[in-house]
Amino acid sequence: MAMRLPDPGGRFGDFGGQYLPESLVPACQELEAAFRLAWADPGFLGEYHSILRDYAGRPTPVTECHNLSQQLGVRVLLKREDLTHTGSHKINNVIGQALLTRRMGKRQVVAETGAGQHGVATATACALFGLECVVYMGEVDVERQALNVFRMKLLGAEVHPVSSGSRTLKDAINEAMRHWVATVESTHYCLGSVMGPHPYPWMVREFQRVVGDEAREQARAVLGGSDPDYVVACVGGGSNAAGTFAGFVDTDARLVGVEPAGGAAIGKGIPGVVHGSKSFLLQDEHGQVLEAHSISAGLDYPGVGPEHAHLASLGRARYVAAGDAEVLEALQLLSRSEGIIPALEPAHALAWIVRAAGSDELPEGSTVLMTLSGRGDKDAQQVMELLG
């Protein structure tokens, strides 16, 4: 059965593992043990869920898009992670990891961020829990997500622009790991997606499964007890997709992950190892990691979480791609038809639905649940410039 525990080495089939420098091995072992205990501890679970409820605004609703559905000929339901505190699903994971940080007695948190949503969520949780917060962000992203940089600073975080490599998410992760190696005894690395070394892919999926668990019940209420035919989410590292899929993996729903065309690790990558785990990776014939290119800072990453590589290999989930132009179209379509401005990342998922609706890939009359992973405010400036 897919989406249960990884094997003891942290593997999902052939993917995952713990490809780490020796200096970080004890910290990841400590984290795994702490998470395992916490996740079985009713006290921890109670606190996690009550913070998600009272602070982060869960459960988030499922909204049926009547106008859009009529236009597309498929019935579209949105899981509204854009309505959480801080405006994306990232808060679910961060609350869990902040609670763990406190449990492990660490006082500082380091994080990477692409779109800035994970950075903002981390800075928010650190403010709430009284933890020091250091965020690494590629220079390209500092520029295109300037609003989120300011939000992080307002929340008391230290933001370090990263000028190496592609100056995007991949390089922010490199710098966060370098920071972590030097501070590991007092610092927790709050990774923002289902990637990295074991236990992160498993732990982050578990902290995000609240999205799928809620959505499954909510979709049944809307669909008269049935599950949706299709469940769709965008995939950068893959955390909103993993959390969503976890709620539906044992139903008959077809799972579809949408990668950016310029960073389609599953679509165009081959197995490789970067940032601590084995997964599909955009790389050259010598094993050098290639730069991704996407309009969306949150999906601009050449790798993907290992469990998605496994789901793809099993055939349990299908991975498709959406290009920048159709993503911009989809963003505008949802804004005008439903009065919901999505972030560029989930606009990828919608772009695929728009393209596929009525074809064999997504036949007319199907029901589709899509996770709207975040709201579009952070992208307003960038989209304004792109649309001229």
Added chain:
Amino acid sequence: MSEVVPLEATLRQRRDGGRKLLVPYVTGGLGADWLDVIRAYADAGADAVEVGLAFSDPVMDGPTIQAASQRALEQGATPSGVVAALGSADVGVPLVVMTYYNVVFRSGHRRFAAALRDNGVAGAIVPDLPLEELDDWDRAATDGGVETVLLASPVTPDDRLARLVERTRGFVYGVGLMGVTGERERVAASTSILAKRLKAATDKPVIIGFGVSTPAHAAEVATEADGVIVASALMRKRLDGAGPQELGAVVAGLRAALDAL
């Protein structure tokens, strides 16, 4: 084609003869005369030479080695090209490559091991391949006659340290501090503690790297350890334009400090 000069046997013999071990580093393919840098190191008294195969995402490296790696890649260095070039180096001291696991994995374990062996490279250091992930590569390396050097850290617990020194080949690489490669003002306090722990745990050569930046540092570290690895201090000069002669002189200075112990 160079003959492989074995790593552990050579280092043990030299150490047991009362010599402190010196392993300077060079980024393979950085500058047209990088093979001459290796020769200059050997002539200046290096006991082995560590050759970096540049990787796009070197997470254990600080700014200097990152810059050296990036420049080598821009100059067209490839892992297979650098290894093939080592085949003609013939320097008479053991060579050990240092690279990240994806380079090894992409090449294929057996193919990578064979390329090293065929080109006179004795050993490999793969810093993102801990004990947990070692088996597949280690089997191929052992079958192919390549010595895989494992890294020990100040936070490695004792029971793990025991397993690690048991499985390492060539020498044990002590990472003297918590952090990435790069020059430091002074030797970290964690360095001598780790060196002592390693010496108590194994008879294999114990060589310490990370933050060993000057002859005085080298001498300080080598009072506990069997030797030192020096990388960033050399690569900073290399990036600033130093050629084989100047780098050889730096290595000679390190050699003199070690020989004075």
